[in-house]
Amino acid sequence: MSTVAVSTVLDDVALGRTVRRLAHEIIEFHDGVDNIVLVGIQTGGAMLTSLLVLEIEKIEATSIPWGTLDITLHRDDLGLEIPPITVAGSNLPDIDGRIVVLIDDVLFTGRSVRAALDAINHLGRPEAVRLAVLVDRGHRELPIRADIVGKNIPTSFDDKVQVTYDDQTGSSVVLLRQEMINDDI
Amino acid sequence: MTTLAIHNARIIDPELNLDGIVDIVLVDGRIARVGPNEAEMVIDAERIDATGLVVSAGFVDLHCHLREPGFEYKETIATGTAAAARGGFTTVCAMPNTSPPMDSQASIESLLRQIEQSAQVRVLPIGCITVGRQGDELAPAGELVDSGVVALSDDGDAVADAALMQAALSYSSLFNLPVSQHAEDPSLVSDGQMHEGWVSTRLGLRGRPSSAEEIFVARDIALAELTGGHLHIAHVSTAGSVALIAAAKARGVNVTAEVTPHHLTLTHELVAFDGNYKDIRYDASAKVNPPLRVDSDLEALGIGIRDGIIDAIATDHAPHSLSDKEIEFDLAAPGISMLETAFALTMTRVHDGTFPLGTLIRSLTSAPVRAWDLDKRTGLSGLGTLAPGAPADLVIFDPDMEWTVDVGDFRSKGKNTPLAGRTLKGKVLVTISEGEIMHADSIVAGRLRLTDRNEDI
């Protein structure tokens, strides 16, 4: 018999701090925001990207181009989800010659990022592609590395890291769900 | 002298007005005595304990495709008659759509030799109406009668040309031969795959309308009326046909008719549906000509048998190989392997109250014999009845026994039936042909060949 232990990795307030720090790091990494495009990987990266954009635009007092990228049709794990994942559709400005900053909430095996690179490849030819993630939980299956990381969380493979933005209660958290096997039964 | 005594059976013979629990004694291949205590009074007999079971004369099938010569991969005389025996049929009339077709003395004589060699029950040949079944010239009916045919038919196809059909009816009257017509107007059924109706619309298949049959039934009745010839309508399938035949008989026209077990019990829905109406299939095992039709046709056909408008139940046993059926519906051969399920399937209409058991037995025994004068033609007086002196052809059955159709048990090579896996109520248990047990279901093993222990029975 197993139970699920849920712990809060980042609560509302801590999450806000991390997002602000990420925004600053993105600006610092690129020496400003000239020529960058923020691209959120659907679905987890979309909300995060919009938050980062708000923050960056406030800091730099200028608007920056951004959008979301649907990677469903570039994944390599067809058939593992029943029912099939919805294709959300992409919504991007021009990326040719620009620096694309891919944004995702959780970096895990690296397959989502690989699919995103594949999709980017079909959409245009950026000058460079960078990766910024809120959480890096390890267990890479591909040689992929984030340039900017919000928080490193050690996990075991079967754990689940969940990032939720709740519009109703107005709170957001990053949760870690760990399955614990009890031996007593 | 070989004696077979059957004890304690409910014996039903509508021709002799018999329905009671009595014994029956068979001697040297003929019915010897029927009555109470008859079995006790014989000595040195093989015995069957038929307590709780029903005995009737062996069934007589006016319409059966044995496929030999020419289509032995579908069926042979040996396998077909073995299937007949399992189904309770002790006399079958073999349709001549073989290869070569039975349109000459030579072909009939060759067939009779083969029958002599391998048949397990009595087989009576039917000759073609036209040469090669081509529908152009009459086949030599006199020659065919002398060779031993009991009727003429181009079954599989209709004789389409009215003038030729008229000539056939007229000429055959010389020999009193029944002309069995497959009544379907070819111009109305060309490329038709099933009954023309809402199911064919749903499946996107061309249909064979009821009118195609009724037009030829009406036409041929008029021709029979004109010529005085004996018209027999094979496999009647529509309510309209039943009405036409009833009216014709009332006028005294020399017309007889048969219906198949499947046309009495199965509808066109079977081709497409198995339960719900959302999922369709194209079940070629339910593909047959004329096609399975609708409830109102089944209703009328049941009444037709009940009231004697339709004389006989005939199987139209049509065995086909898997490769002939498991293909595109349009290309699948029409026909159902029916001998081994005929009795049980028609018992459905006894169980639902449409007609009594006695009527069913009559339609399977004395009525087909009378329709085609088979007793006179064969010289076997009493054929189709249990009258003393009649051939010892009997069936022992349980009208209420439930069993599930398993094509693996079929003796016929043809496993093509839409009834596979279906549970039916009524089972043939023993079939005796000319005094010999040609089929015995394993269930009754303990009742057969009992030693002579008068006091125990």
Added chain:
Amino acid sequence: MTSNEPEKPIDSMLGSNVEGALGTATQDVVWNHDHVLDLDDFSFEEIESVINLAGKMREVLDRRIARAPILRGFTVINLFFEPSTRTRASFELAGKVLGADVISVSANTSSVVKGESLIDTVKTLSAMTADAIVMRHEMSGAPYLASRYTRASVINAGDGSHAHPTQALLDIYTLTQRLGDLKNKKIVMVGDISHSRVARSGMWGFSAMGAKVVLCGPPTLLPSGFSVSERPAHARSALPDVDIQTDIDVAIKDADVVMALRLQKERQQGGLLPSLHEYSRLYQVTSERLSKAKSNHILMHPGPKNEGIEIGGDVASGSNSTIEEQVTNGVAVRMALLYLIAQKNRGRIN
């Protein structure tokens, strides 16, 4: 941000542009089919899933490099027993855009009669690791037979007079793009209904979307089996509820959609019509007749069209016509189906 600013939790950072960012990711995909044989067992939700997905597939087709290789490693075999340019090309393109391996096999029905049976052909293709077989055959029911003999998913690209589900889906997609919701819209199909597999699948699909379907044509081309009175009450749902009308002016009045069906000369047998001239006099969809439809009506034709027979040349290229769009939408819809089928197929095997 300076250290003087109070720390703010995330929720206060939410802005109105967030919804745009999230897109339409909240819809659920409903898909229960191993095969796509007809639309008779498709629910409203399933058709909607296909339509929504087709919209996303359209976006892929609009990219500079129209590729989204989700079906890499998936083998699609187009098995066409009947000639076809547009449907076959449409499926080929759909598969290739998604990165599948697509092979087209032209089989001849006569080769079936001569030697290799349909079942043998299907088994051979399955042994070549076909994941999906797109099949067009001149006999109704053939794909149903095929689906029993292969582990691959069978997509019906047209069987005899029975069904053409992908055509109906692309028609529904085209209409929802133009009209939005199809509930209670009057959709009229004019022409050789009895031989039209497009009409049959269309009936099922449009009815499932809530539209009112009217069939119009001469009595010889309108099988009586479609009218409700022809079937017993317990079998009411065995065919979609449609209205039958032989008078084209009555049928077209206030129609939202008019679909002209090709008069299939080769399928006509035994003279069901006196002449094409007579047919066009009575049933051609002309601009005059269309003036009785709703002013924003849509005109459709599954193609290929016989201008001057079932459809007037002027209306075929008019602004109400969707004939060109239908072709482009076909690729998107077929992409959507291949994706859903592949997902289910792989899920089954996994």
